[in-house]
Amino acid sequence: MxxxxxxxxxxxxxxxxxxxxxxxxxxxxxxxxxxxxxxxxxxxxxxxxxxxxxxxxxxxxxxxxxxxxxxxxxxxxxxxxxxxxxxxxxxxxxxxxxxxxxxxxxxxxxxxxxxxxxxxxxxxxxxxxxxxxxxxxxxxxxxxxxxxxxxxxxxxxxxxxxxxxxxxxxxxxxxxxxxxxxTINNIPTFITVMVAGVCSIYFKINHWQLDLVISSVIAMSCGYLSYRLIEKKINKKTRDKGSVK
Amino acid sequence: MKIVTILLIAMITFLTRYLFLHPGIPLRIGDKLSQFLNFSGPAVLTAIWVPIVFFQNDQVNLTYNNPYLIAASIAIIVSIKTKSVYLTLAISGFVFILLRVFIPATS
Incomplete structure (x- = not known):
């Protein structure tokens, strides 16, 4: 070619x-x-x-x-x-x-x-x-x-x-x-989307100037925190299983 | 003044795209930061589309004569069922246009 x-x-x-x-x-x-x-x-x-x-x-x-x-x-x-x-x-x-x-x-x-x-x-x-x-x-x-x-x-x-x-x-x-x-195929992403939605309505009703920024950052934090929590739980479970064996 | 603002905005959008493509910037950012940024897409996009759908004339409109709400609900259902961007756009777009024709504008 x-x-x-x-x-x-x-x-x-x-x-x-x-x-x-x-x-x-x-x-x-x-x-x-x-x-x-x-x-x-x-x-x-x-x-x-x-x-x-x-x-x-x-x-x-x-x-x-x-x-x-x-x-x-x-x-x-x-x-x-x-x-x-x-x-x-x-x-x-x-x-x-x-x-x-x-x-x-x-x-x-x-x-x-x-x-x-x-x-x-x-x-x-x-x-x-x-x-x-x-x-x-x-x-x-x-x-x-x-x-x-x-x-x-x-x-x-x-x-x-x-x-x-x-x-x-x-x-x-x-x-x-x-x-x-x-993209919502896991719990943290689902939480992120729900929080972003609720916050965006709340801050817009209250006429906050930084509504988009605040909603996004709160939602990202909630997603990230739930991700860490779930990860910790999984780690703990696998560690517990390991100690039983 | 507006022109200066626009130039500054353009600088930010370009820098967010270029920063990690620049050869001198080390490849890795912390795992924690990259996990945090993973949620920025869904968070930002949702915080933009939800107010478009729920608000009409600066007020929440949860009634059946809000065509945005009905068509967006259909978009969500189609998206969950098909995962196809094009089917979602086509079907809910069609529904939205029909609703706009048959529901008299509230404004």
């Missing part, structure tokens, strides 16, 4: 793999773009968000916060907490990109979203140089797709003032439901 043939195969696979995810973020992109305009962002500022921040959840939450004149530290802290799951993605991918030169690492990090991570950890993923090509191609395709739907949202938001009442935010809720529910 020639090099060209293999490359075109990688690109083709990347295109097909990322296509459904490109479609799933359409309502989300439109909502992000139009929300920014409706909250008084200039077109340039609204463009800067998807081009540089490139993170759906952060963009949505932060657009509201900026519009409500929230203090900068609250905005940045909220961003850090929402993005904290990306620490894990980098950590998990590091070994796979061990021999990759620095500037490629920067581009992969920039393109590293929940969606790209889901694809790159797939069991049938490409190896070595092809993995790099695959990741950069699918990541860029996803990036430009995100940019285009944000721009469409910005244009639509400038002409149709009532776009946010269409219920586009349901697309976000349901995407997260579809991502979270299958």
């Amino acid at each position: 020639t090099k060209k043939y293999i490359y075109s195969k990688v690109v083709k696979k990347g295109f097909i793999d990322i296509l459904p995810l490109n479609l799933a973020v359409i309502p989300w992109g439109i909502l992000c773009g139009s929300l920014a305009i409706q909250h008084g962002f200039s077109i340039f500022e609204a463009l800067l968000m998807p081009s540089l921040v490139f993170a759906g959840a952060v963009q949505l939450v932060v657009t509201e916060l900026i519009a409500n004149n929230t203090p900068l530290t609250t905005i940045l802290f909220t961003t850090l907490i929402i993005s904290s799951r990306h620490f894990l993605y980098g950590l998990a991918l590091k070994r796979r990109f061990n021999n990759v030169p620095g500037h490629y690492r920067v581009s992969i990090a920039f393109l590293l979203t929940d969606e790209l991570f889901a694809l790159s950890t797939h069991r049938k993923a490409f190896q070595g140089k092809l993995r790099l090509l695959y990741a950069i191609f699918t990541g860029s395709f996803f990036y430009f797709n995100w940019l285009i739907w944000n721009i469409i949202g910005i244009v639509a938001g400038s002409y149709l003032p009532d776009l946010t009442t269409l219920g586009l935010d349901f697309a976000i809720a349901v995407t997260f439901i579809a991502l979270v529910i299958p």
